[in-house]
Amino acid sequence: MANTPENANSCPFRTSIGGQALIEGILMRGPKKQAIVVRAPEGLVTKVEELKLVKDRYPILGLPFIRGIATFGAAMVNGVKALMFSASYYPEEENAQPDKLDLWLEKHLGGEKAQQTVIYIAAVLGVLFSVGLFILLPTFISSLIPGLRQNFFWRNLVEGLVKMTIFLGYLFLVSKMKDIRRVFSYHGAEHKTIWCYEQRLPLTVDNVRKQTRLHPRCGTSFLFVVVCISILVGAFIRSDHMLVRMLLHLLFLPVIVGIAYEFNRYVGAHENALSRALRWPGMQMQHFTTYEPDDSMIEVAIEALKLVIPEEEGADAW
Numbered sequence: 013m014a015n016t017p018e019n020a021n022s023c024p025f026r027t028s029i030g031g032q033a034l035i036e037g038i039l040m041r042g043p044k045k046q047a048i049v050v051r052a053p054e055g056l057v058t059k060v061e062e063l064k065l066v067k068d069r070y071p072i073l074g075l076p077f078i079r080g081i082a083t084f085g086a087a088m089v090n091g092v093k094a095l096m097f098s099a100s101y102y103p104e105e106e107n108a109q110p111d112k113l114d115l116w117l118e119k120h121l122g123g124e125k126a127q128q129t130v131i132y133i134a135a136v137l138g139v140l141f142s143v144g145l146f147i148l149l150p151t152f153i154s155s156l157i158p159g160l161r162q163n164f165f166w167r168n169l170v171e172g173l174v175k176m177t178i179f180l181g182y183l184f185l186v187s188k189m190k191d192i193r194r195v196f197s198y199h200g201a202e203h204k205t206i207w208c209y210e211q212r213l214p215l216t217v218d219n220v221r222k223q224t225r226l227h228p229r230c231g232t233s234f235l236f237v238v239v240c241i242s243i244l245v246g247a248f249i250r251s252d253h254m255l256v257r258m259l260l261h262l263l264f265l266p267v268i269v270g271i272a273y274e275f276n277r278y279v280g281a282h283e284n285a286l287s288r289a290l291r292w293p294g295m296q297m298q299h300f301t302t303y304e305p306d307d308s309m310i311e312v313a314i315e316a317l318k319l320v321i322p323e324e325e326g327a328d329a330w
Contacts, residue, residue, distance in 0.1 A: 024212075025210050025211075025212060025326075025329065026210060026229075026280065026281060026329065026330035027206065027209060027210055027328045027329065027330060028042075028043055028328050028329065028330045029041065029042045029043075029206060029209070029317065029320055029321070029328050030206075030229065031202040031206065031313070031316065031317075032087075032091050032094060032202070032231070033195045033196065033198035033199035033201075033202055034048065034050065034094055034095055034097075034098035034195070034198065035050075035095065035098040035099050035101075035102050035195065036050055036051045036052070036098060036101065036102060036194075036198075036312075037049055037050030037051060037057075037098040037101075037198065037312060037316075038198055038201065038202050038312050038313050038316045039090075039091070039094040039316065040202070040313075040316040040317050040319065040320045041063070041090070041320065042063075042320030042321065042322060042328055043063075043322055043327060043328050044062065044063055044320075044322060045060055045061060045062050045063055045319075045320055046060070046061055046063055046090070046320060047059065047060045047061075047316045047319035047320050048060075048094050048097055048098065048316070049312050049313075049315045049316040049319070050097070050098045050101050050312075051308060051312055052101040053101075056311075056312065056315060057101060058315065058316075058319065059097060060319050060320075065086075066082055066086060067079065067082060076270075076274055077267075077270035077271065077273075077274060078270065079270075079273065080269050080270040080271075080272065080273025080274060081266050081269050081270050081273075083273060084269050084273065087231075088135040088138060088139060089135050091135075092134045092135045092138070096134075143262070143265065145178060145182065146175055146178060146179055146182075146239060146242075147175075147242060147258075147261050147262070147265065148258050148261065148262075149174075149178065150171045150172075150174035150175045150178065151171060151254060151257050151258050151261060152254065152258075153170075153171075153174050154167050154170045154171045154174060155254040155257075157170060161252040162252055164247075164249075164250055164252075165247075167252075168243070168246045168247050168249070171243070171246055172243035172246065175239055175242065175243060176239060176243075179235075179236070179239050180297075180300075183232075183297065183300035183301060184300060186300075187300045187301065193303060196301050196302055196303045197302075197303040197304065197305045197306070197309055198305060198309050198312070198313070199225075199301055199302045199303075200225035200302040200303050200304055200305045200309075201220070201305035201309040201310045201312065201313040202313050202316075203223075203224070203225050203226065203227040203230065203298075203302060204220045204221065204223040204224070204225055204305070204310065204313070205220050205223075205310065205313035205314055205316075205317050206227060206317065207220075207223035207224060207227065208220045208223050209317060209321070211223070215314045215317065215318060216314075217307050217310045217311060217314070220310045220313070220314060221307070221310060225298070225302040225303070225304060225305075226295045226298045226299075226302065227295075227298070228276075228279060228280045228291045228294075228295060229276060229280040229330075230294070230295070230298055230301075230302075232294065232297045232298050232300070232301045232302075233276060233291065233294030233295060233297060233298065234272055234273070234276050234294075235297075236293065236294040236297045237272040237275050237276060237294055238268055238269060238272045240293075241268045241271050241272050241275070242261070242264070242265075242268050245264050245267070245268055246261070249261070249264075275290070276291075276294075278290075279291040280330065281330050
């Protein structure tokens with residue numbers, strides 16, 4: 013039975029099922045449907061939905077590199093929806109009042125449209141925050157250092173170091189927050205459960221607990237690859253004007269996301285010395301974003317995974 017990253021990586025089957033940690037719950041997404049399982053005060057609450065893939069309506073979005081951008085966008089929206097669903101079972105502060113934006117949206121759009129609008133606003137704000145923190149801020153900081161304006165090599169190197177420092181610092185600080193740490197424990201439960209399933213072991217708490225919490229097809233690894241590729245792409249930006257450099261970084265971002273997605277697909281689908289070496293740094297980042305779960309968290313992950321496993325065996329192969 014696998015209980016180390018090295019042994020677990022040798023599993024013969026790789027599933028396309030992936031997940032996301034929520035507030036006291038887990039989202040699992042399979043090839044045909046997705047399931048949310050939340051541990052509410054009254055017990056486990058489940059929500060299962062049939063997936064409507066955008067690439068089925070627009071086949072061009074399923075092409076290499078383009079599919080990464082489409083997948084990332086869909087994951088952001090679906091992730092926010094799932095978080096809002098799980099948060100609705102989380103105890104609110106007493107006497108909490110809706111803010112002015114919520115009231116305005118409720119008045120002008122109605123309940124359902126207002127909720128959808130909030131979801132899309134949250135997804136956009138999440139992307140903008142990430143872009144500003146990990147892409148634009150390093151460019152701004154490097155522009156403040158004397159002597160780097162005309163030296164593109166050193167400027168890109170400094171930008172890269174700042175990007176990586178901000179990324180690692182952000183992960184470290186967030187991982188120390190008590191509430192987030194619990195979410196990250198659910199993240200660990202998600203990974204362990206998928207490993208157990210890929211090992212073709214019965215989905216029991218005992219079997220899941222023995223698996224590693226690090227997984228090569230994790231969103232944390234994807235974000236790490238995005239940062240690394242953005243550093244490499246930055247080497248081709250030859251402007252010394254701060255705003256122009258920021259604009260070019262933004263224009264390159266879809267390309268970076270597309271490349272990072274294909275990179276993760278390759279290293280996740282292959283088992284050789286090269287793929288292990290390429291995915292190793294990203295997997296180490298998961299030490300910040302995954303923690304060992306308790307049995308109740310594992311139970312949630314098992315239930316969520318069972319709900320999305322296709323009836324036809326192997327239909328979810330990576």
